[in-house]
Amino acid sequence: MTRPLDPPKRKDPLKKTRQPLYPQPVRSRTAQGLTAAAALGRFELQKCLDCNAVIYPPRDACPKCLSARVPFVPVHNGGQVLAETTIHTSTDPYFRERTPWRAGLTKLDVGPVVLSHLHGDVREGARVRLDLKLDKGGAPVMIALPDQETPHMADDPQLREMTCDPKFRRALITDGRGAVGQAMAKAFSEAGSTIVFVGIADPWKPFPGQDALGKIPRVEIVALDVTDSESVSEQAEQIGGRVDIIVNTADYVRPGGIMQRHGLTVAREEMDVRYFGLMRLAQAFGPGMRARGADGANSAAAFVNLLSVHALMNWPQYGGYSAAEAAALSAAQCLRAELRPGGVKVLNVFFGPLETEWFQTVPPPKVAPAALARAVVQALQRGQEELFIGDVAQDICARLAVNPKAIERELG
Amino acid sequence: MAYDGIVACAPVTVPYRRFSINTAHWWIGRALHDLTHAAGVSPADIDGLILSSFTLAPDTAVGVTQHLGLTPRWLDHAPFGGASGIVGLRRAARAVQSGDAQLVACVAGDTNHVDSFRKTLTTFSRFAQDAVYPYGSGGANASFALITKNYMNLYGATREDFGKLCVAQRDNARAIPFAMMKKPLTLDEYMSARPISDPLHLFDCVMPCAGAEAFLVCSENVARSLNVPFVRILATIERHNAFPDDPIQYRGGWAMDVDELWQMAGVTTSDVGLLETYDDYPVIVAMQFEDLGFCGKGEGPDFIRGHSFTVDGSFPHNTSGGQLSTGQAGAAGGYLGLTEAMRQLTGRPIGHAVKDAKIAAVSGFGMINYDRGLSSGAAVLARAS
């Protein structure tokens, strides 16, 4: 049984903050197929399309029949641990300060033998399920988890190195004026965050849900306007050192395309909230988070971007919105590279229309804010880097892989 | 096809150092220099070269020819790690036999800078990079810990069994001046050493160091004309990626080729006066006892319990102390058994002599790529007269 995580103690101000390190992140190009699966929280290995052999480690030809048709596909992740070892001596600085570290060989039911990290509740000979995760360096790794849920299993120190669990972490929800921000605050509070800072812009404007928001346990309302550099940097000066997870809920949804829209006022606001807003948060909070990536159980862990799936393919009915979302996505990708040295993940969450005011005229399926919030928490608990939530987002994701032109024509 | 009339001679060892400020090129240069002196030849007389090194980057054997002023007509680069010595001997013997070269230098040398071991590990192989190093970066220790654990589970080997091998080798090493570890080792000390990667503890692991080993391969006639003592090559085998479907390595490639080895050699295991195994970890030694036919599969632990393994004991094994005591000088570790066997068979050991040694078996093992060592080889050598 995993020992439940203790609430982190207050920091000793005389102690140096441990600098972030990460395991060797270099992978072969083929092995990046594992990165793609791990980012989405999927378990995929290469499978030979000609002889059906499941292949690991990643290869460029099937070792059974030399076929080059060896794509990554979802495979069953069950197996048995053949042998385990506890590493006491490591040449790598990251592991050196984390030894003893357990690793083992698992024979997967589908064939290959996989060297993986071992969850603390896994023993030699046991049935396990292998999970693909991204480690502190953002590189794909396998971890053998107990076949069945065990008590407090998410608190396992090796596993927690690969997840961004909100438990005992302090979250900043950047905009609590809307339904999404409020649902997020509730979900983080329920997930065990020690403080849920919720940013409110223009506090002189009342907003629906204001009273309920303030009553959520551990919610602390702070003044924050992502369109105001000074507001963002002032807030970072105050709480930046205590923010472990940022969820940027500041959105700006307006219908309308590019050509038909009269002027740039709305487009500027879209960009100001979505693109510049992200940049302001990154500049104000990013460096502090990157420096605190290894700061104990409540180390800085994740920067969450909520993005329309139309960042990936423009939806002309909401064309300006889609373009701003695309800009935010691109910035998020850059931020991911910038935060990676600190072991801080960037989780990009893609969704279709939401069950909110601005998508009032859009027919279902739509994503309810509460469902979005739950999915975000779960993706953080699993350590994902990408999340497609809801039927529309998943549909577009799947179709993009097949024929982007088809979506382009059908959306427009 | 046998190696009639082909011999190996002039074993040289450039004394090991824990860390070196020199490059691999320097160590290889020293080895070649010593080789020419040992054989009384000039560098221009060496018309064949096979070279093994982990720390030569960005060069290969090709660059080394110009670096060291050699003009060979036959050249090979043999990145086989612990199997390099056997592979080098094998390739060279065939080259001489076929007439492609007359005097082939077989050389392995590596430097060991502070931190060069870690760097070698991170870039050891693509599979290591993708699927091993990120899992705790325990290096070969962690990989062999798993193989050891599995072997213990399968065949009931104990830490004491492995300890016995290590202690015996330490005894053998005490007479070797350049051995990294010459202090006597007791089984208690072995058992209570600090854990490295369970079940491996400190004395199960070799110490990386800098060093070089080399010998010459030529025809008996050439050896005689140079007036250098030589040994005959009775047989060799080589195998890579054997038994890929074994979930964990419990046997090496020797098991595939062992019959051919003894058949070609025309001798049996009972004729062997000394055995030099590749001892990166004691578990691999046990596998070699089994896979080379000195005992049956799974009988390694009993075999260990039945012998003493010292130079003067019931089964002389790793008579210069092996890598576990001498140190692992990179690819030169794969040459250690060969140069020692050649010295014993020509009556010129550095340490103590094995009495009446006429036949020696030497094996090599190398290149843990993902979860197992991929390359294995063995040779049977005989005293010339």
Next chain:
Amino acid sequence: MAADLVAFARAVTQGAIRVIDLTQTLSQEFPTIVLPPEFGQCAPFRIEEVSRYDERGPAWYWNNITLGEHTGTHFDAPVHWISGKDLPNNAVDTIEPRNFVAPASVIDCSRECAGNPDFELTVPFVEAWEAKHGRIAPGDWVLLRTDWSKLPYPQYAGMRDDGAHTPGPTPGAVKWLVEQRDVHGFGTETIGTDYGQAQHFNPPYPAHFYMHGKGRFGLQCLTNLDKLPPKGAVIVAAPLKIKNGSGSPLRVLALIEEAA
């Protein structure tokens, strides 16, 4: 004449004439007018540092700012409203500059407004004021003192689910001020010159409709009106010369003679 002007300037410098700043500081937090979100919005004040004696400019400090024409303390030109769109010289760049200096009548309704954000300025109220302080002269700014500028932002903006609740003039009062008193313009402490619920008036937004329809001006987000006498202050309010601008943030100054 020239001597009078210099004497005036001396009086200002030496304090015999006091300069009262009626301007709110341009800051990001200051409320701006709120329209339903499907309409275009007035940009709030934003400031971005260009450099501050650093690698972006080693010896100098400066900022870029963004804001709307109607952000912070600002001036409304007649072209701002549809009723004034066809008037001559109706934009901030074409208004005759002499219009930027004018005397003020300051109507104090701060007592009536206290606790009553829905206070309406009516003709009888103005007439009562005139009975006390004298008739509003043609060409006077009429400034409505409500002390609203002293309220915290939420009360200041007065936003409720049915819109803003802030004091302002009735349609009758505005019409009367323009037609019967020929005023120069109308100025308030609140975010707009109009009553908070003025969209429900007929016509909606009468302060805009009537004032600008007759080529008069507006000033809003004023402060320090409590420091002005009911009569006798001179207002200096010169908007930026924005090409075809509908209004402009500006510094509004009041000159008052120090009571002897």
